[in-house]
Structure formats: structure tokens, C-alpha cells
Amino acid sequence: MPDSYKIVASVGEDELRHLQKKDVKDVDVIEVRLDLFSRNYIQKEMKKKIKALGLPVLFTYRRAEDSSVRSYVKLFPEDVEGIIKDFNDNSNYLDIELNREDTIFRNYETLNYRIIYSYHSFKKSILANEMNQFIAKSKPVKKKNPIYKFAITPENIEETADFLNDIKLLSKTHTMIGICMGELGIISRVFGDKFNSSFTYMTLGEPKAPGQISVDTFKKMRADLFKSPQSAKESKED
Numbered sequence: 001m002p003d004s005y006k007i008v009a010s011v012g013e014d015e016l017r018h019l020q021k022k023d024v025k026d027v028d029v030i031e032v033r034l035d036l037f038s039r040n041y042i043q044k045e046m047k048k049k050i051k052a053l054g055l056p057v058l059f060t061y062r063r064a065e066d067s068s069v070r071s072y073v074k075l076f077p078e079d080v081e082g083i084i085k086d087f088n089d090n091s092n093y094l095d096i097e098l099n100r101e102d103t104i105f106r107n108y109e110t111l112n113y114r115i116i117y118s119y120h121s122f123k124k125s126i127l128a129n130e131m132n133q134f135i136a137k138s139k140p141v142k143k144k145n146p147i148y149k150f151a152i153t154p155e156n157i158e159e160t161a162d163f164l165n166d167i168k169l170l171s172k173t174h175t176m177i178g179i180c181m182g183e184l185g186i187i188s189r190v191f192g193d194k195f196n197s198s199f200t201y202m203t204l205g206e207p208k209a210p211g212q213i214s215v216d217t218f219k220k221m222r223a224d225l226f227k228s229p230q231s232a233k234e235s236k237e238d
Contacts, residue, residue, distance in 0.1 A: 004193070004198055005192070005193035005197075005198065005199070005200065006028040006029055006198065006199045006200070007026060007027050007028050007029070007199075007200060007202055007215060007218070008027075008028065008029045008030075008031050008058060008199050008200065008201045008202065009024060009027040009029070009030055009031065009201075009202050009203065009204045009215060010031040010033055010060075010201055010202070010203055010204075010208040010209070010212070011030060011031065011032060011033065011036075011204060011205070012033050012036030012037065012205070012206075012208070013036060013037040013038060013041050014205065014206075015204050015205040015206075016030075016032065016037075016046070016049055016050075017041075017045075017049070019049070019053060019204065021052070021053060021054065023204060024053055024055060024204070026215050026219060027055060027202075027204075027215060028055070028056070029055060029056045029057070029058050029093065029199070030050065030053060030055050030056070030057050030058065031057075031058040031060055031095075031201065032046070032050070032057055032058065032059050032060065033060050033061075033062065033208060034059060034060065034061040034075060034080055034104070035060075035061050035062045035063070035075065036208070038073060039073065039075065039079050042075075042079065042080060042082075042083055043079070043082060043083070046083055047083060047086050047087075050087070056091050056092050056093065057087055057092050057093070058092070058093035058094070058095060058116065059080070059083070059084065059087070059092075059093070059094050059095065059105070059113075060095035060118075061075065061080070061095070061103075061104045061105075063100075075104060076104070077104050077105070077106045080104055080105070081106065084105060084111070087113075088111050088112050088113065089112055089113070090112045090113065090114055090144060091114075092113050092114070093113055093114050093115070093116050093147075094108050094111070094113040094114075094115055094116070095116045095118050095149075096108055096115055096116070096117050096118070096138075097117075097118055097119070097120075098117045098118060098119040098134040098135075098137070098138060098148075099119050099120075099134065108141075109139045109140065109141045114144050114146070114147065115141045115146040115147070116146070116147045116148075116149050116177070116199075117134075117135070117138045117146050117147070117148050117149065118148075118149040118150075118151070119131075119134055119149070119150045119151070120151045120152075121151070121152050121153055122153050122181065122210070123153055124152065124153060124155075125152045125153070125154050125155070125159045125162070125163050126150060126152050126163070127166065128166035128169060128170060131148070131150055131166065131170060132170070134148075135148055135170075135174060145174075145175060146175070147175045147176070147177060147198065147199070148170070148174050148175065148176055148177070149176075149177035149178075149179070149199070150163075150167070150176075150177070150178055150179070151177075151178075151179040151180075151181055151209070152179075152180060152181065153180070153181045153182055153185075153210070154180050154182070154184050154185070156184070157184060159184075160180050160184050160185065160187065160188070163178065163180060163188075164178055164180070164187070164188060164192075164195040164197075165195065166178075167192075167195050167196065167197055168195040168196045171195075171196035171197075171198075175198055176196060176197060176198060177192075177197050177198055177199045177200075178192060178195060178197040179192070179197075179200075179201060179209075180211070181209055181210040181211050182210045182211045183211060184211075185210075185211045186211065186213070188200075189201070189202075189211065189212070189213060189218070190213075190218055190221045190222060191222075191225075200218070202214060202215045202218055203215075
């Protein structure tokens with residue numbers, strides 16, 4: 001697997017509380033879904049736990065209507081300002097939604113985080129020209145080039161193929177992440193790098209999005225596909 005294809009593990013409070021370093025040995029980035037945490041944990045325990053894991057962190061906040069999992073509580077900017085300040089470094093990431101005018105992260109464009117601009121649709125796909133329109137409207141940011149993430153729900157395999165080919169096309173000029181949610185999206189999660197998608201999102205517990213798979217499943221599927229012809233033949237003979 002190319003070094004540029006990063007495994008992001010999405011976690012809520014239940015998972016983060018129990019994670020140990022050994023549990024994230026195959027993970028590149030921890031996505032902290034702030035909407036799946038209590039205020040108390042964010043403000044009193046989160047910093048120490050993330051530091052102990054020693055991985056880059058991606059902070060994401062999804063509103064109830066933009067998520068397939070139930071949130072703990074509605075948060076406000078002042079609830080997360082402390083934790084965002086603690087990890088304000090260009091090795092870490094913030095998720096900013098392209099299809100929303102507001103964000104819980106105040107003045108994010110002036111911070112040192114690398115920005116992942118994201119778009120999610122639980123109902124339909126999106127065309128390349130629509131993606132370009134969202135990209136064109138995104139705010140310039142202070143540090144590094146932003147990453148553009150599009151997560152869609154295809155109706156059929158043709159839409160899946162068209163979307164992934166559009167991601168590959170857009171990757172010529174932007175750093176892209178392309179995810180197809182649901183059963184049809186497995187190829188985008190396991191082999192997204194073949195379409196120049198730069199990150200893939202996994203789970204270490206309960207899925208945080210439709211079709212999300214575990215890190216172990218991801219590794220097994222990659223290993224099964226990339227077995228050498230000789231080893232595959234020997235396995236068949238056994």
C-alpha cells in the first residue's frame with residue numbers, strides 16, 4: 001500500500017476511552033468525532049488520551065442531520081475551543097463541511113491545522129462539475145493545501161464507477177478523498193488509492209457511517225487481493 005494512502009480510524013467516546021497504543025498500530029490518523037463525545041470528556045480527559053496514542057488527530061463535528069449515528073449532545077464553539085487549541089499543529093487536521101455555511105471551529109482558516117473540506121450525501125451521488133463548484137467556494141487556508149473529501153451514496157455500480165473516476169480526474173489538481181457509502185462503496189474504502197483517493201476511513205468499534213468496515217477487514221481484503229500468483233495457487237491446491 002502506498003505511503004500516501006492513509007488509514008483514518010473514526011472513534012467516539014466509548015472507543016477512545018479504551019484504546020491503547022497497540023490497538024492503533026495500523027492506523028495513520030485518529031478521527032475524533034466530537035459529536036460522539038460528552039462535554040466533560042472533551043474538556044477533562046481527551047487531551048491526555050490523544051497524546052498517549054501518539055498519532056495525528058482529525059477533529060470532526062457532525063450535526064444530527066449530517067450523521068448516521070446518534071450524537072451525545074449538541075456542542076457549541078466554546079465547548080471545543082480548548083481541545084482545538086491544544087492540538088493546533090500542521091500535523092493534525094480539521095474537518096470543515098463544504099455544504100454548510102457555519103462550523104463549530106472558529107477562525108479555522110487562520111489555524112495551523114491542515115483542513116479537510118468535506119461534503120456528505122446519504123441520498124445521492126454528485127457529479128464532477130458540482131464537486132468543482134464546492135471546491136471553488138472553499139475558503140483559502142493558512143497552512144498547506146486543503147484536502148477535499150466527498151462521501152456519497154450511489155444508487156448502482158455505474159454511479160460508483162463514475163464517481164470514483166471523477167475523483168481520479170479531480171486529483172490531478174487537488175488532493176482528494178472519495179468515499180461511496182453503503183454496500184456498493186466497499187471498493188472505495190478498500191481500494192480508493194487506485195482512484196487517487198488519499199485517505200480511507202475505518203472503524204475500531206461500531207461503524208460511524210454506512211458501509212464503514214474495520215481496520216482488520218481492510219487489511220485482510222488488501223492482503224487477499226495482493227497475494228502473489230504463486231501463493232494464491234498454493235492456497236487453492238491446499
